[in-house]
Amino acid sequence: MKDVARHAGVSVSTVSYVLNDSGPVASSRRARVLDAVRVLEYTPNESARNLKRRTTSSIGLVVPDLTNQFFALIAEGVERAAAERGVLVVLCAPEATDRPESIHARLLQGQRLDGVIYLSGAGAAASSILELAKAGPVVLVDERIPGFDLPAVVADSRRGAREIAAYVLSEGHRRVAIIGGPSVLWTADQRLAGYREAIAAASLDPDEVPVAVGDYRQESGYRLAEELLAGPADSRPTALLCANDQMAIGAIEYCREAKLRIPQDLSIVGFDDVPIARLIAPALTTVRQPAREMGYAAAGLLFGQLDRAGEGDAAKPEPPLFAASLRIRESVAPPPGS
């Protein structure tokens, strides 16, 4: 930067003023500076900037499983919003550490990250997320912590779950089972609640519906399907409500190996509507969540928070509740023998 100043025959402060237009500069000198920048191929040292500004223009993205297209899409949305602001997105996998959150908290405290977007699909305890939130701004996606209003971007899981369950039941199923998400997750809870509402509305007893708790990963869908379908054909469930597509896919994988035909022998539904949902066999009936948009919105929310940090607390915009809409496809049919 000193070089640029010398080359342009001005002082470093003038250069700084030009680069950030943070001060009045005569247009002739401004031109000279810009020129020098080009000639010398000067690039500002961001580390120095960060130090001085006490901010890093980068945010963390905690994502449990990139292989899950739902998360991948959210990540794309976040990245897009960040890129528009020249902000870097740091990928944070919640490792197999004991207390992964403390790692991320350190990143916030150590000024490596200005804020964090948290996809809590793996089912982190609320307490650890709150711990993280104490270290800096955090926005939740597809999750919410009751009682603490952390900013969060969610879709109407409960309604989506209710509708898809209602649809399954309307096809005539009486013996359904649920593969739920991690029980510590609010969203998982909401979906469960939605399922139960529909079940009750169909004059069945929700408490008699078997519920297996998974972790949103494909493998657990496989395992829990195996478990739930262990009984004899005339008493086991004829429909499986899975709290996300990834587990539904796992369940389908199991059925394939177990020679259970879908939907003739068993109906299966998911949640999320990931891109491949309609391409697996058979096409998965599910509930669409607008993942990319949600990621984009989450980043927007976080930036709003970061901007507001300096100024007096302006109006905090309420994030929209995204719609979760039913996608009826081929993986559901009336129960066998009906």
Added chain:
Amino acid sequence: MKDVARHAGVSVSTVSYVLNDSGPVASSRRARVLDAVRVLEYTPNESARNLKRRTTSSIGLVVPDLTNQFFALIAEGVERAAAERGVLVVLCAPEATDRPESIHARLLQGQRLDGVIYLSGAGAAASSILELAKAGPVVLVDERIPGFDLPAVVADSRRGAREIAAYVLSEGHRRVAIIGGPSVLWTADQRLAGYREAIAAASLDPDEVPVAVGDYRQESGYRLAEELLAGPADSRPTALLCANDQMAIGAIEYCREAKLRIPQDLSIVGFDDVPIARLIAPALTTVRQPAREMGYAAAGLLFGQLDRAGEGDAAKPEPPLFAASLRIRESVAPPPGS
């Protein structure tokens, strides 16, 4: 840090020595320092460190399409290796900018990134990658630039392609067509070469095999399948060799809508063996690339380069050529009417 020093009754340099053990410190004082750190909950300011050390402990990961599980797995591998070193991984989507590489080059020059791992699936021109490489260390994954030995992690695409094509032909197909990757990519070229070798070995003329050039995205698989299958049933291809799974999936999507049965009417194969490949309908015959391992190896290569930057140039380890192994599944059958 000054606070810590004061609290421990030592000088700041002593604190620094302790924190990086970069100097001899009496164990009694070391303990006092560590203690003060804990009491004051001191976290070093990484921006300041970065400035001083002229390095950022973060690397860029350029990934064209997170929705493609192959890339997602590589990303996971990279992230894992990076986490082991306390290095941050910055997600870089090659935006719809004119010259995206210049953005990333800036990140390197501006000291926001120590190096870059480049997944060139989108088909960036070699020239722009080389431009990037001038700005800092770059490691390629699933790609290579002939004539310039940038460090690269690749699998044996050519052999994999040859084997899968040979398998398809051994089922009796005589009219095959190819959906290739971006023609600027070396890997795409290798696969094409592998296909052609097998075709020639089957006493067919490789030059008569239709080749459509895609961009490795699902959508282009869809579109090109439509194109290649336009002719009358008795003259159109009976098998489609797709240069990656994502495009194969797109092709399958098209066939589904066009009511073409796979594999009865048409055989399709892919490349990569992404996790869902065996779950789509029908299970996709493909060539496995060990994506996660490749990502991990790429990060290792990059770190090796970064470490070597300081010292005299030690032996540069040659990265292994990963195996690409055939996965035979249900999407291939003998041609119709045989």
Added chain:
DNA sequence: TTGTAAGCGTTATCAT
């Protein structure tokens, strides 16, 4: 073994 002090490349406050 420990402390002092000089930067690292910016930004921002102050005089001018």
Added chain:
DNA sequence: ATGATAACGCTTACAA
């Protein structure tokens, strides 16, 4: 409108 200059928080000669 412009230019010195003092931070920002850390590392690392060099001195003690």
